[in-house]
Amino acid sequence: RIRSFEIDRCAGVELSALVEPDPGLRAGLAADFPSVPVLHSMDDLWKDEATARRTAGIWCCTGTGIHEQVVVEGAAHGKDVAVEKPVAASVPEILRCYDACAQAGVELFCSYQRRFDPAYGALKERCVDKLGDIASIHAVFRDHPMPSIDFLLSGGDIFHDLMVHDMDYIRWITGDEPVHLLALGTSFVPELRAAGVLDTATVMLRLRSGTSVTMELSRHSAYGYDQRIECFGSKGCRAAVQNPRAVEWEWSGPGGSQSAPLPHSFPQRFRQAYAAEVAHFGEVLRGHARPEFTQKDAIRVAVIAEAAKQSASTGRLFKLCYDTAVPTFRPVESVSSTSC
Template sequence: NSFATLEQALISAPAAKGVWVSIPSHMHKEAILLAASHGKHVAVEKPVTMSEADTARCYEACERAGVHLHCAFQRRTDPAYQAVAAEVAAGNLGAITSIHAIFRDHPCPPMKFLLAGGDVFHDLATHDIDFILSLLGGELPSEVYARGASMEPMLKKAGVMDTATVVLGFPSGLNVSMELSRNASYGYDQRLEVFGSNGNMCAVENSHKVPMVAGNSAGIHRSGLSYSFPDRFREAYESELDLFADIIEGKATPKVTSHDAVMASRIAEAALQSALKGIPIKLDMAKVLEVAAA
């Protein structure tokens, strides 16, 4: 059945045990709070909300209602990213000394979406922020520095950046760099490289439409990249759905905790503020722990 509003759906289908929120990020909070108030488990595409405080509030509401909030960062279930995570966890790189991530979107989302809250920090960077932190055994960044720009005149006028570089500094000396863009013309570009103290590395490479390479006198040839996120992360999304079903049935718990989600939000906001102000932002992670535990 189809319904005009989420509230109408919740009233009309009282037997439903869960709600999957798949709407623009700036609309997440209202939907999560409404679903929780009806006693439904909630799954939501990242970010949980557009602010640290609202994210904490949503987790608190779900906890009070006795339901789970499952934040779906697709790198947590993607085979390639999880293979990198396994390599790091096995100690095959020694101590991690540098990480570089690339997120170049394709196709560029509609202008209406970008103007309503589709900034590259909260909408794109949070994916890599969450995954990178999941590799580090609890170490948190102490400083964020970002530079951004608007390639589209309408976005520039509105103060919305569509291109950015972010650097995270960690107490251990680890440096993380991220490239973000809305404007890749050649396909959905998703890469990550981790380099270790023993000189070893592991990386996520781009997914191509057809996994075949041809070589001839004219050079090396291969198909283009995945068109966009539905085909690049199809397997990850299927795993997210399976996990949510298990959560509803009491067979599993969310991979992303309230602490994880709050940190991703806080770091993304620090990057945005750094880019707006042109200065490094020192992070008080004690505050994150306090909010996440509230």
């Protein structure tokens, strides 16, 4: 629904059809968009020749498990495709998605919203160059509300689902890659602990330039959606993205100070970014832009997340190597290890 409303609001882009297999959700979309065909399946879209001809691109908002199916099908019908992160569930699937789009001569865009958020964009454009060499980066991702246990048990891995956002952003602003990585984590929910699913983690990385990176990840912030990052440079200066407030007010009195709550969750915090992503995909559809996020980005972020997952499960330090199209990683004894 988030994407549907943003597409509907975006100048120069319009909804040609919506596809939703769930009858209840389909009825809700039909009520929200009475002039837009709401179809049961992609097959229904292709059978409706007039609507299919009007459709220049597809935005895939499904669960990760069927991203590859939607991307490959859209490419086969000559449509540019946008997909929620990640592109697909594994590196082989990611490669097949990009291969299908390349063979069909269409574009594939994956949405990593920090690249389009005004605050995160300002840090990159106006602040980072003034720091000198970046000495350290600290990122915080504390989720709110906590997703359902069923979601977390069925694929809500904290590294592939949360860490990838900040990892993509850090790669984007530094133009650098991590070479050493250590991840630690735990679970405070018994069902998750029994299944080996983490709800809390810390990741420590060293980039090729020597920049130290720490990342905090949590599934259960009680006080709102907490998304922050700070960069500290060799000139002794810092640049940071702090949390916006749902509304801007503060109260101070004899009993202390109080301020407005944080945004409830990602739809509220990143609404401007989602609108900008849709506008960017519109430019891609018109041939005025190439997708901001590339195949190389997709593969590297996925490999780094998998290295973090394996580090947390084994307690080992990992070395990442970039001498092949798909990076590799292996356990090492210390950060002094340089060979791949």
